Amino acid sequence: MKISIIVFSPSGHTLKVSQLFKQEFEKKDIKVQLINITKNQNYLYSNNMKQYLEEELEEHDVILIGGPVYAGHVEKSILRLIEQLPEAGGKHGCLAVPFVTYGGVHSSIALEEMGRYLKRKNRKSILSVKIAAEHTLTKTLSNVINEKKPGQFEEKIIADAVERIAKITGGDYEKIKDESKSFLYSGLPERILFNAFSQEFFHKKFKEVSIDTQKCIKCKKCISVCPVNMFDYSDDIVKMVLDKKECILCAECYHKCPVNAINYPYIEVARKRLKDGYIELEKEQSAIYPKE
Numbered sequence: 641m642k643i644s645i646i647v648f649s650p651s652g653h654t655l656k657v658s659q660l661f662k663q664e665f666e667k668k669d670i671k672v673q674l675i676n677i678t679k680n681q682n683y684l685y686s687n688n689m690k691q692y693l694e695e696e697l698e699e700h701d702v703i704l705i706g707g708p709v710y711a712g713h714v715e716k717s718i719l720r721l722i723e724q725l726p727e728a729g730g731k732h733g734c735l736a737v738p739f740v741t742y743g744g745v746h747s748s749i750a751l752e753e754m755g756r757y758l759k760r761k762n763r764k765s766i767l768s769v770k771i772a773a774e775h776t777l778t779k780t781l782s783n784v785i786n787e788k789k790p791g792q793f794e795e796k797i798i799a800d801a802v803e804r805i806a807k808i809t810g811g812d813y814e815k816i817k818d819e820s821k822s823f824l825y826s827g828l829p830e831r832i833l834f835n836a837f838s839q840e841f842f843h844k845k846f847k848e849v850s851i852d853t854q855k856c857i858k859c860k861k862c863i864s865v866c867p868v869n870m871f872d873y874s875d876d877i878v879k880m881v882l883d884k885k886e887c888i889l890c891a892e893c894y895h896k897c898p899v900n901a902i903n904y905p906y907i908e909v910a911r912k913r914l915k916d917g918y919i920e921l922e923k924e925q926s927a928i929y930p931k932e
């Protein structure tokens with residue numbers, strides 16, 4: 641069996657999870673290709689994403705695709721990527737495993753929509769995995785939700801998922817079913833809300849990140865951490881070079897700027913929405929669907 645993993649990970653948690661997946665597969669002598677599309681121009685803006693995927697994706701039986709949950713959805717770069725996947729068949733197997741990391745508050749319809757998009761590309765989702773991770777928007781709030789996660793418990797879930805994938809693919813391929821119906825685990829009102837309103841709907845009016853040039857010491861940290869390459873250095877200043885709508889509000893520039901020169905007004909909205917980090921969390925924090 642061969643595996644390909646594609647991941648988008650602005651703050652690194654989903655990348656960590658994909659590396660854990662890779663390690664677990666490799667313990668079983670299963671070959672894994674890992675493609676990280678974070679900061680990768682070829683995948684984020686290019687109209688030729690399909691062509692890059694055709695060229696870069698190696699032969700695989702199962703494709704794992706992972707990203708973070710943003711506003712109850714999987715971050716939209718991942719949905720775009722699924723839409724651009726090469727047709728299943730030949731060297732691109734038809735089995736898929738969507739996975740997300742989330743801040744423990746609500747993973748809502750993230751896996752559900754990934755399953756739906758994968759189905760449209762003729763991929764059967766054999767299972768899906770949600771992993772609770774540090775809620776990156778709570779780093780500076782009174783309570784950091786899921787600080788230091790993913791940890792040992794989540795590592796066990798990933799190891800279990802790999803066992804299950806190996807078992808499923810070790811059987812009769814013809815009998816393998818699409819299990820995406822089991823990803824509809826959120827309550828109905830929540831599912832209706834998030835299916836009606838996109839990630840963009842919740843975030844677009846807050847895309848107002850800017851640099852305070854009086855404070856900026858031109859360390860270029862924001863250039864290196866922005867997952868969608870909003871910043872650049874030219875004419876001896878660091879500036880934002882893309883349209884504000886391209887910002888995904890990940891807050892990496894805000895958290896990593898050493899002199900507080902990034903204005904990130906969304907943090908106040910997040911503080912209120914997340915009750916300073918004391919919000920009620922999703923019942924089952926990390927899980928594999930379908931349940932055994």
Ligand SMILES: Cc1cc2nc3c(=O)[nH]c(=O)nc-3n(C[C@H](O)[C@H](O)[C@H](O)COP(=O)(O)O)c2cc1C
Binds near residue numbers: 648710711774776891
């Ligand atoms: C803009 C934004 C929106 C988020 N929305 C949610 C959410 O709706 N539910 C949740 O539980 N966590 C949410 N999170 C937390 C992330 O899903 C979580 O920290 C995830 O592990 C980040 O993945 P990464 O480290 O791979 O970027 C959000 C984070 C950001 C920055």
Ligand code: SF4
Binds near residue numbers: 856858860863897902
């Ligand atoms: S991280 Fe802050 S100080 Fe460094 S270049 Fe960016 S805005 Fe300026």
Ligand code: SF4
Binds near residue numbers: 865
């Ligand atoms: S500008 Fe800042 S908040 Fe927006 S995507 Fe880049 S790092 Fe994230």
